[in-house]
Every structure is written in structure tokens, then in C-alpha cells.
Amino acid sequence: MKHNPHSPPMTTLYTEGRQTFVELVPDGGARLDALFHTVPALGELAVGVVYGHLHARPGLDPRLREAVSFAAIVASGMIGPPLSVHLKTGLASGLAPGEMTEVLLQASAFAGFPRAVSAAEQLNRLFDEAGLISPPAPTPREVALAFCELVREGQAPIPVSTAVKRQLKHARSLSLLATSAHSVIVECFEQQSTAQALLRLEVQGEAVTSVTLFKAH
Incomplete structure (x- = not known):
């Protein structure tokens, strides 16, 4: 303005x-x-x-x-x-x-x-x-973290690509950051200090509905 x-x-x-x-x-x-x-x-x-x-x-x-x-x-x-x-x-x-x-x-x-x-x-x-549900649904980060752990254990609750499964299973550690009420960014780390891949998870209520993979270069 x-x-x-x-x-x-x-x-x-x-x-x-x-x-x-x-x-x-x-x-x-x-x-x-x-x-x-x-x-x-x-x-x-x-x-x-x-x-x-x-x-x-x-x-x-x-x-x-x-x-x-x-x-x-x-x-x-x-x-x-x-x-x-x-x-x-x-x-x-x-x-x-x-x-x-x-x-x-x-x-x-x-x-x-x-x-x-x-x-x-x-x-x-x-x-x-x-008109909000009380108590509210788990936070987007909680939902995303639970989803990632299930995928790492070989129990993906929704269909995900082989590449996404590979990144999550091979990651030494994960860093999760909610960027909105419906999206969470997941950084996948192996041995390097920088993330080897980024995932964007769409969250609705208590479930992850989609996953987008962005590989680091």
C-alpha cells in the first residue's frame, strides 16, 4: 500500500x-x-x-x-x-x-x-x-510424523511411490515442519548434513492424503 x-x-x-x-x-x-x-x-x-x-x-x-x-x-x-x-x-x-x-x-x-x-x-x-471439532484433530506435524513412521515400517496407509518409500526408509533422520494447517515439509537426511530429499505431505484431519517428492541436487 x-x-x-x-x-x-x-x-x-x-x-x-x-x-x-x-x-x-x-x-x-x-x-x-x-x-x-x-x-x-x-x-x-x-x-x-x-x-x-x-x-x-x-x-x-x-x-x-x-x-x-x-x-x-x-x-x-x-x-x-x-x-x-x-x-x-x-x-x-x-x-x-x-x-x-x-x-x-x-x-x-x-x-x-x-x-x-x-x-x-x-x-x-x-x-x-x-464450529470447530473439540478436542481438535492431532496437529499436521503429528499426523505427518505418524505417517512417515508407518511408511518406514512398510505399512504405508495410502499408496505412495517406490521413490518415496526408499527415501523414508533409507533416511537416517527426518525433520518435519508444518507450513500450513494442511501441509508439512519433511526433510530426509542420510549421512550428509544437508537434506537428500524433501517431501511435501498434504494433511486432512487425521490422515495424509498425498505425498510429493522433491529430490535435492
């Missing part, structure tokens, strides 16, 4: 942040207007900083940034609008429901169980309102 040289910097950030928020949350504009109806300047500041400035920074991908935000919200004991909003923006940024609950579990060890339990109670309602 082009900056208007005649607009105050905070106003520009708010405009950009509001657009980002509306793209993430279908009723985002109405939610912001209702939330900051009494103190619109606070909305300009909060939305401008969080969704105008921070979301535009290239240092973290949207999934990781939302995971960090969600963990901080749980740790701070904020179970009102911040928890509700960042559940929505987290899901819209590619986090799976199971990853959101896993973040809450991780945060509980550092924030304390009372705050985590309060957040969990609120999530019961938020999951129900969003």
Missing part, C-alpha cells in the same frame, strides 16, 4: 492494519468498530501497531507470529477479546486448531495452570461458536 505523505504515520499504519485485519477476519471491520467505539484512538494505536506494523515485518512468517501472540495472550491471562480475536487470526494465518491448543499447553508450563485453565475454558466456547 502506498503511503499518503499528508497522513500522520499512525493513521497510515491504522489504515493498513485495519485492511490486514479485515482480510483475516470476515467481520473484522464491524468487530473493530464495536470494540473501540468508545475509545477510537486506542483502536488506531492497537490496530496500527499490531496489524499495521508488526504483521508487515518480514522477520517471522504469519503462522509463527500468531503462535507467539497467542502464547503471550495466554501467559498474560487475557481471556476476553484478545483470545477470541487471535484464535480467529491464528486460524486465518494457517495455524491448525490442534496447534492452537498445543501452544496453550506449552504456555501453561511457564504461565501457570490457572491462566491456562481459564484460557481452555474460554476456548470451549470459542471452538463451539466457530
